[in-house]
Amino acid sequence: xxxxxxxxxxxxxxxxxxxxxxxxxxxxxxxxxxxxxxxxxxxxxxxxxxxxxxxxxxxxxxxxxxxxxxxxxxxxxxxxxxxxxxxxxxxxxxxxxxxxxxxxxxxxxxxxxxxxxxxxxxxxxxxxxxxxxxxxxxxxxxxxxxxxxxxxxxxxxxxxxxxxxxxxxxxxxxxxxx
Numbered sequence: 001x002x003x004x005x006x007x008x009x010x011x012x013x014x015x016x017x018x019x020x021x022x023x024x025x026x027x028x029x030x031x032x033x034x035x036x037x038x039x040x041x042x043x044x045x046x047x048x049x050x051x052x053x054x055x056x057x058x059x060x061x062x063x064x065x066x067x068x069x070x071x072x073x074x075x076x077x078x079x080x081x082x083x084x085x086x087x088x089x090x091x092x093x094x095x096x097x098x099x100x101x102x103x104x105x106x107x108x109x110x111x112x113x114x115x116x117x118x119x120x121x122x123x124x125x126x127x128x129x130x131x132x133x134x135x136x137x138x139x140x141x142x143x144x145x146x147x148x149x150x151x152x153x154x155x156x157x158x159x160x161x162x163x164x165x166x167x168x169x170x171x172x173x174x175x176x177x178x
Contacts, residue, residue, distance in 0.1 A: 117141060
């Protein structure tokens, strides 16, 4: 599974039902430089959610915050990007990994969003551009979204309304393609 990331604003909001709401967006049509001479862009609608997509901290499956399967993560795609809203229950918010993730988001140390995905057969186009390679992802299975420290895509963001929250950056897996 590969990852890509974006930086932006994460929003944390305390809900009247006791849940903490996190919102964010991963952009389409934004170019990220993954390494010298290697860039990547996601076409609109390119991220197709699997049956159970997780919201994680730093791409670690042992640190789940929400999931579509649990009914605590909603995803919506439009021409601009993949948007999410997560509802973190009080029970999850009390776990050490959620406390850590929320504290880092509130402090502004974690401010990016990064998807974990697998390219579908024929779901990418690679071309030479400006002396390097540009990969356009046209179709990929979305397995997870992660709040990260340093995202590849500056426009990717997470918000925690009521309390500042920011997404995190991509892991070394981002640099493996290609």
